[in-house]
Amino acid sequence: MTQHRDVVAVGASAGGVEALRSVVGGLSPDYPGALLVVLHIARSAPSALPAILDRSGPLPASAAADGEPLRPGHVYVAPSDHHLLLLDGHLRLTRGPAENGHRPAIDPLFRSVARAAGPRAAGVVLSGSRDDGASGLAAIAAQGGSTIVQDPDDALCPWMPRAAIARMTPDHVLPVAKIGALLSGMADMDLPQSHPHRDRMLDFEVAIADPESTVTTDQVAEPAGYGCPSCGGSLFQIESDPVPRFRCRVGHAWSPESLLDEQTIALEGALWVALRALEEKSALSRRMAGSWHSGTGKRLETVAEDTETAAATIRKLIERLGEPGTPA
Structure with a gap:
């Protein structure tokens, strides 16, 4: 047939x-x-x-x-x-x-x-x-x-x-x-006439696409040491040729390229949070410095200057993330 x-x-x-x-x-x-x-x-x-x-x-x-x-x-x-x-x-x-x-x-x-x-x-x-x-x-x-x-x-x-x-x-x-x-x-x-051959990993990955399934990634793969960008859970490494792939316990899946892209997005978000915190610290330090006399005011001015230097470094890092050839 x-x-x-x-x-x-x-x-x-x-x-x-x-x-x-x-x-x-x-x-x-x-x-x-x-x-x-x-x-x-x-x-x-x-x-x-x-x-x-x-x-x-x-x-x-x-x-x-x-x-x-x-x-x-x-x-x-x-x-x-x-x-x-x-x-x-x-x-x-x-x-x-x-x-x-x-x-x-x-x-x-x-x-x-x-x-x-x-x-x-x-x-x-x-x-x-x-x-x-x-x-x-x-x-x-x-x-x-x-x-x-x-x-x-x-x-x-x-x-x-x-x-x-x-x-x-x-x-x-x-x-x-x-x-x-x-x-x-x-x-x-x-x-x-022929039929598909059984593949345990293929069976697992088809099953985990259904949220009613009870399978979890830790049943078939080893921890990779990274976090899932979607849920924050641990990622497990699924061996495949020529490069591995990654899934978290509940099934969010990432190729290496997509995982790198998501890590870059998360990194930029963290840098913006750090920049906001530094700029607020600098502004508060300068405001307080004007209310204090002698040594305390000078110390707060120094804190503001150091904070502004750190903020400038963060800004340069954010700019570098958007340069051509930088993962995004």
């Missing part, structure tokens, strides 16, 4: 709307597969993407509904503030822990599709910032699925495609205008 590559997970971020329109516009009218789409969007805003994609290609597109069976010839879009997963042939929407600061995030979708569809799966990484999707695309490849990455030179924001290519060797790297036709051709090809 043959099977077909007919379950496609697509991830995009900054610059991704036009790329997604191009992909669905390139599908054949009789395309037999299903597309599951995650675009990074603000958690508080409703997504207009289903209506945009519905007008952009031959297949109907709609916001995914929890518990909905996966139907061929349809495009499903993750709604705001929910991860989109594929479990047992049905769509699952969850408010599980954010990954790389995003919900919906691309990696949870990709991992669930890898686990559910195995060789039938295809993963597509489009334009975007940071590196969401790289880990999930590797999971699809490990389960025998096909991997597709938009050519970074063709992407409005090339960082997500570059991260995917750095993480693994995709089966296809091509301009977005050619991806729809590629997916249509792949769906027509016969595949030998």
